[in-house]
Amino acid sequence: DVVLTQTPPTLSATIGQSVSISCRSSQSLLDSDGDTYLNWLLQRPGQSPQLLIYSVSNLESGVPNRFSGSGSETDFTLKISGVEAEDLGVYYCMQATHAPLTFGSGTKLEIK
Amino acid sequence: EVQLQQSGPEVGRPGSSVKISCKASGYTFTDYVMNWVKQSPGQGLEWIGWIDPEYGSTDYAEKFKKKATLTADTSSSTAYIQLSSLTSEDTATYFCARGDGGSPRYWGQGVMVTVSS
Numbered sequence A: 001d002v003v004l005t006q007t008p009p010t011l012s013a014t015i016g017q018s019v020s021i022s023c024r025s026s027q028s029l030l031d032s033d034g035d036t037y038l039n040w041l042l043q044r045p046g047q048s049p050q051l052l053i054y055s056v057s058n059l060e061s062g063v064p065n066r067f068s069g070s071g072s073e074t075d076f077t078l079k080i081s082g083v084e085a086e087d088l089g090v091y092y093c094m095q096a097t098h099a100p101l102t103f104g105s106g107t108k109l110e111i112k
Numbered sequence B: 001e002v003q004l005q006q007s008g009p010e011v012g013r014p015g016s017s018v019k020i021s022c023k024a025s026g027y028t029f030t031d032y033v034m035n036w037v038k039q040s041p042g043q044g045l046e047w048i049g050w051i052d053p054e055y056g057s058t059d060y061a062e063k064f065k066k067k068a069t070l071t072a073d074t075s076s077s078t079a080y081i082q083l084s085s086l087t088s089e090d091t092a093t094y095f096c097a098r099g100d101g102g103s104p105r106y107w108g109q110g111v112m113v114t115v116s117s
Helices: none
Strands: A004-007 A010-013 A019-025 A038-043 A050-054 A067-072 A075-080 A089-095 A107-111 B003-006 B010-012 B018-025 B033-039 B046-052 B057-060 B068-073 B078-083 B092-100 B103-107 B111-115
Touching: A004 A089, A010 A019, A019 A038, A019 A089, A038 A067, A038 B103, A050 A067, A050 B103, A075 A089, B003 B092, B003 B103, B010 B018, B018 B092, B018 B111, B033 B068, B033 B078, B046 B068, B057 B068, B078 B092
Parallel strands: A010 A107, B010 B111
Antiparallel strands: A004 A019, A019 A075, A038 A050, A038 A089, A067 A075, A089 A107, B003 B018, B018 B078, B033 B046, B033 B092, B046 B057, B068 B078, B092 B103, B092 B111
8 A cells, every 4th residue: 555654743833834744655646647646635623624735736626825735756745825724734645546545644733 | 516415423332333324416426436534533534445336336445345335326326334343443433525536525524433332
């Protein structure tokens, strides 16, 4: 199975600060169809996860553009440019290139 | 509007089975696979498997092959997961999530399953 290693496990930020979360894969997530199925999700406290970014860098509809994704092959990054209070929660990367689908262990974002 | 409405919380005795539903609305049920995801208390997300409602085909993560059974009823646009031989390890919240080309775009609200004697 593909192992996704997320760092840091926790992140504390002030409002307006920019932060980044790293997700490293144990194998390349570039699919034979040319797409890279690496997604980012946010799970706010007590809620279901929500999709933020799909296929590395595509912003999901309705998600603020302060969120951005980048990377390729095995190294990926989620950046939040100007954290807002509503951004608190746990961020997960997940891959759907290789079966079984797998998730990173999560990064908890706290607001100072 | 796409919605995935899951059934209510379940309590199951050790060794028994529970069946959870996920009713889809706002789209053509047979056009998308349905994923199921487990979240143990205070823990991260684990993919259980998916079902293609059009064909009834399924795929499971290895650790869930003897634990979970995924089915779908196209007449009611409802996906189901049955968990068998319950143990304390099965106490968790279970989510359904529509699979959009590899991206879980829409999620149900989750169902808490508690295994207790």
